[in-house]
Amino acid sequence: GGIGAAAILPVVKSKVDFIVEGMGGNGIGRYGSGGGIDVTLRPDATIAPIRSYHALAGPEVHIGKNLDIYLYGGEEYYQRHFFVSGGTTVGFASPFVNNSGCTVEQTSSTAPSCPNQTRYAFEVTPGFWYRFYKGPAGTVQMGLQYSYSERALWTGIGGAPKGVENQVYTSFRYYLP
DSSP: OEEEEEEEEEEETTTEEEEEEEEEEESOGGGSTTOOOOEEEOTTSOEEEOEEEEEEEEEEEEETTTEEEEEEEEEEEEOOEEEEETTEEEEESOTTSBOGGGGSOOOTTSOOOOOOOEEEEEEEEEEEEEEEEEETTEEEEEEEEEEEEEEEEOOBBTBOOEEEEEEEEEEEEEEOO
């Protein structure tokens, strides 16, 4: 179970909105935008929910009727939840997992050598939507977005690796009336 809230707050009527949302609880990983993990297993094979937190916030600026500009930032966190049983660990994010292969480029022919799980994921995204046409025939618009994404793993043997990705997206859409 978890608890969450979201709001669109009009800062300047019809011109600037501020979006904020968040959620926290146990077993709610799937509800974050990163589609995180909900549960793990204890040594006796019973389910153990993983505590996680998600948050997103940012402004949207509406310039006239044709242009929207936005900047969103968000983060997800997944709490470590592991158990030691008979000299081995089970569960989520064991500190005894070997992370030493996490800085080596993987190929499709090699077995994964970076087994630890996500501690947090962070993203910041500016972008815009421009509507070329909005009328009785529908809406034609295009968008451009940049994304800076970061993912950090839990510390294990060999450290706590982090990955960074820069991405650019474009979109062209037609909405039926």
